[in-house]
Amino acid sequence: MNQDSTVIVTGGAGFIGSTLVRQCLAVGSWSVVTIDKLTYAGNRCSLTEVLDNPRHELVEGDVADAALVAELLKRHRPQAVIHLAAESHVDRSIAGPPQFATTNALGTCVLLDEVTRYWQQLKEAEQQAFRCLLVSTDEVFGSANPDESFDEQSPFAPNSPYAASKAAGEHFARAFSQTYGLPVVVANSSNNFGPRQHPEKLIPKMILHAAAGQSLPVYGDGLHQRDWLHVEDCGDALLEILRAKKPSSRYVIGAENCLTNLHVVELICDFLDELLGDGKNRRKLIASTVDRLGHDRRYAVDAGRLRSETHWLPKIGFEGGLRETVRWYLENPGWVAEVSRREESGPSY
Numbered sequence: 001m002n003q004d005s006t007v008i009v010t011g012g013a014g015f016i017g018s019t020l021v022r023q024c025l026a027v028g029s030w031s032v033v034t035i036d037k038l039t040y041a042g043n044r045c046s047l048t049e050v051l052d053n054p055r056h057e058l059v060e061g062d063v064a065d066a067a068l069v070a071e072l073l074k075r076h077r078p079q080a081v082i083h084l085a086a087e088s089h090v091d092r093s094i095a096g097p098p099q100f101a102t103t104n105a106l107g108t109c110v111l112l113d114e115v116t117r118y119w120q121q122l123k124e125a126e127q128q129a130f131r132c133l134l135v136s137t138d139e140v141f142g143s144a145n146p147d148e149s150f151d152e153q154s155p156f157a158p159n160s161p162y163a164a165s166k167a168a169g170e171h172f173a174r175a176f177s178q179t180y181g182l183p184v185v186v187a188n189s190s191n192n193f194g195p196r197q198h199p200e201k202l203i204p205k206m207i208l209h210a211a212a213g214q215s216l217p218v219y220g221d222g223l224h225q226r227d228w229l230h231v232e233d234c235g236d237a238l239l240e241i242l243r244a245k246k247p248s249s250r251y252v253i254g255a256e257n258c259l260t261n262l263h264v265v266e267l268i269c270d271f272l273d274e275l276l277g278d279g280k281n282r283r284k285l286i287a288s289t290v291d292r293l294g295h296d297r298r299y300a301v302d303a304g305r306l307r308s309e310t311h312w313l314p315k316i317g318f319e320g321g322l323r324e325t326v327r328w329y330l331e332n333p334g335w336v337a338e339v340s341r342r343e344e345s346g347p348s349y
């Protein structure tokens with residue numbers, strides 16, 4: 001990737017995408033084209049500071065719109081495509097799987113098809129330098145046993161419709177690489193947290209409920225474990241993978257912060273008590289609720305390959321990052337109101 005590269009980011013108005021777009025624009029003089037359907041999960045207000053940047057263009061569109069994708073590739077001639085656009089909420093996938101197949105499997109297939117056509121007509125040196133990076137999840141590996149950590153060799157065992165649809169997208173990526181030689185790299189990230197995550201997800205939901213003195217519904221016994229990674233560290237990892245001269249075909253990304261949901265919610269309560277200083281004990285708001293169907297017990301990843309093959313190391317510790325995330329939600333009620341205004345009546349988290 002050169003200093004003046006052009007990168008297409010799909011899903012750039014979402015949580016990870018909006019962070020990554022900012023990070024890409026901070027690299028030398030890269031230009032960024034964001035393609036985003038602006039579903040309930042994608043919001044212009046997540047990109048406010050970069051909407052007027054002359055090196056950034058936000059295109060409202062669907063990755064499954066082959067003509068649009070082809071036209072954008074032809075017009076912008078990118079050196080890389082980073083594919084994040086997806087339906088991303090597990091509970092919504094349980095309530096309605098087909099939309100997840102449409103976006104995450106078919107949409108990915110259409111995008112890869114157009115990217116392949118574009119890549120095939122590049123000159124040989126341009127072909128070698130080109131990268132397509134598919135952002136996926138550790139959830140494609142299913143539920144980890146106690147003490148087990150997923151790595152690049154872990155077998156697929158998706159348990160939710162969301163995970164199955166992401167695995168399907170990954171299978172297309174592999175097939176396009178094997179069949180046409182398209183240089184695709186898959187990144188399986190663990191759970192991200194940080195600013196601008198949609199309020200339907202666990203951490204923002206608990207922050208906003210606890211701040212408002214509302215009940216904090218935690219699934220089952222609350223002992224399900226997730227491996228938390230700050231969204232800026234995830235973005236840094238994706239950029240390192242993009243820069244790698246000879247990348248492997250897959251990297252798992254994680255920061256070894258495997259914690260129970262209950263512990264995370266308790267920390268959120270403690271940080272809010274401390275930041276708001278109102279003498280309340282928000283842990284009392286925690287309430288067990290009926291468990292999610294097919295709920296994976298544990299996710300944990302070993303990012304050893306990423307650390308050894310690139311310069312990446314996570315920079316943001318979990319507790320410090322969580323405290324700052326709590327502060328961000330308290331300080332940005334306008335963003336919360338705008339995003340919540342568009343929220344359909346969805347499931348809990």
Ligand SMILES: NC(=O)c1ccc[n+]([C@@H]2O[C@H](COP(=O)([O-])OP(=O)(O)OC[C@H]3O[C@@H](n4cnc5c(N)ncnc54)[C@H](O)[C@@H]3O)[C@@H](O)[C@H]2O)c1
Binds near residue numbers: 036085
């Ligand atoms: N957030 C996490 O913890 C996490 C962890 C691992 C992997 N991932 C993956 O990273 C990617 C981004 O996740 P996120 O948390 O930012 O999700 P998100 O839901 O916040 O953002 C998804 C974005 O994709 C857009 N989008 C949806 N369908 C589209 C379509 N057909 N065409 C164009 N745009 C479309 C939405 O408008 C939204 O802006 C997803 O592929 C997700 O599977 C997320």
